Amino acid sequence: MRTPWKKAFMLLFSGQIFSILTSSMVQFAIIWHLTQTSQSAVVLTMAGLFGFLPQAILGPFIGVWLDRWNRKKTMIIADSAIAFFSLVLGLYFYLGDPALEFVYLILTVxxxxxxxxxxxFQAAIPLIAPEEQLTRVAGWHQMVFSFSSIIGPALGIAVYSAASLGTVLFLDVVGALIANLMLLFVRINQPKAEAQQSSHFIREFKLGWQAFIKVKAIVVITVVSAIFNVGFMPLATLFPYMTMSHFGRGGYSASMIEAVFSIGMILGGLLLGVAASKWKDSTYISWSLIVIGLACLGSGVLSGEAFMLFVLLSFLMGAATPFFNGPYMAMIQRAYEPAMLGRVISLVTSVMLLASPIGLLMAGPLVDRYGIQAWFFWSGLVTLLAGAYLLARLKRLQVEAVNE
Structure with missing residues (x-):
């Protein structure tokens, strides 16, 4: 077993822990601030919309540049830009309460x-880890993300309550600086220059699209994931609203839900890292959607007194999530050449993210009219059906591939 790549990932993930932790603090603190000040699902979903839509629109085109540029430098510059605008918003909060439109602007940038x-980051992973370890590495990544996310909401609400949202935003700057410092010590070998350079932007974009559609299984999962994201992604923004409006609880209960969800992700990521080769990636992906769907359905029928049962269902949703995200990304990283990977990952990410604003635009008015539980119930049903369809469809594709 080769060890240098493991050392590289230890450095990379050690820095990312700080960045993800402080970003999680900021994300939860902003959502809770908007929940308290507006008490409107529309405001929350609009915040999510401004946070998702730019990535969805720009993603396919950004992928062309990612395959041209140095991926390590790109990560450092992008993380620094995120930290800079956290600093700008933090200073604005110290000078006075910023207008809602300004918050939306910062979220957009x-x-x-x-x-x-x-x-x-995702396109750099196959340049460090051997191919047979990609699913296991995806499990590690989910663990790092979840470990940071479990502490983030609790620390975010604690700092927000004790100090201000501005203080939370300043901590995000510190987290980005630490992550970038650790990244400086990680060596990431770039694809060959001749494989990633081209004189025509449109031609490179078309090559990325053509490479993407050649792998039928990835196309099927991406389309189904987009449908699933319409219902499920708004829940990430609406979890605190569910805690406050349906169960009548405050910020610490809301942060506990976030923490329990993240604990589930940690344990799920650990289990995926141990059992990565037990089943096919497609099997993990299908059953994760089925479990998530059942947990959402259950949440949609709970009474206002059943908060602890909601805690349990949130844990199950979190535990199932790594079994979708990890194997799906590992399948993509295996299926495409490194020089093409930036374009494919950006394209796939955009397709899924583009579904999120659609869900957010639908969720705001519907939740305000019919209640948060209705959205949990119907998104759970859609997710359950998506998982069942993938389970049947991917088995059929495997049979067709064997017969060809």
Whole structure:
């Protein structure tokens, strides 16, 4: 077993813990601030919309540049940009309460920077880890993300309550600086220059699209994931609203839900890292959607007194999530050449993210009219059906591949 790549990931993930932790603090603190000040699902979903839409629109085009540029430098510059605009918003909060439109603007600019950082990170992983370890590495990544996320909401609400949202935003700057410092010590070998350079932007974009559609299983999962994201992604923004409006609880209960969800993700990521080769990636993906769907359905029928049962269902949703995200990304990283990977990952990410604003635009008015539980119930049903369809469809594709 080769060990240098493991050392590289230890450095990379050690820095990312700080960045993800402080970003999680900021994300939860902003959502809770908007929940308290507006008490409107429309405001929350609009915040999510401004956070998702730029990534969804720009992603396919950004992928072309990612395959041209140095991925390590791209990650550093993008993370620095995110930290800078956290600093700007933090200073604004110290000077006075910023207008809602200004918060939306900062969320938009941070989203643009994230559109470069996230796919650059995922496209760099196959340049470090051996192919047979990609699913296991995906499990590790889910663990790092979840470990930071479990502490983030609790620390975010604690700092927000004790100090201010501005203080939370300043901590995000510190987290980005630590992450970038650790990244400087990680060596990431770039694809060959001749494989990633081209004189025509449109031609490179078309090559990325053509490579993507050649792998039928990835196309099927991406389309189904987009449908699933319409219902499920708004829940990430609406979890605190569910805690406050349906169960009548405050910020610490809301942060506990976030923490329990993240604990589930940690344990799920650990289990995936141990059992990565037990089943096919497609099997993990299908059953994760089925479990998530059942948990959402259950949440949609709970009474206002059943908060602890909601805690349990949130844990199950979190535990199932790594079994979708990890194997799906590992399938993509295996299926495409490194020189093409930035374009494919950006394209896939955009397709899924583009579904999120659609869900957010639908969720705001519907939740205000019919209640938060209705959205949990129907999104759970859609997710359950999506998982069942994938389970049947991917088995059929495997049979067809064997017979060809």
């Amino acid at each position: 941070r989203s643009i920077a994230s559109a470069f950082h996230a796919p650059a």
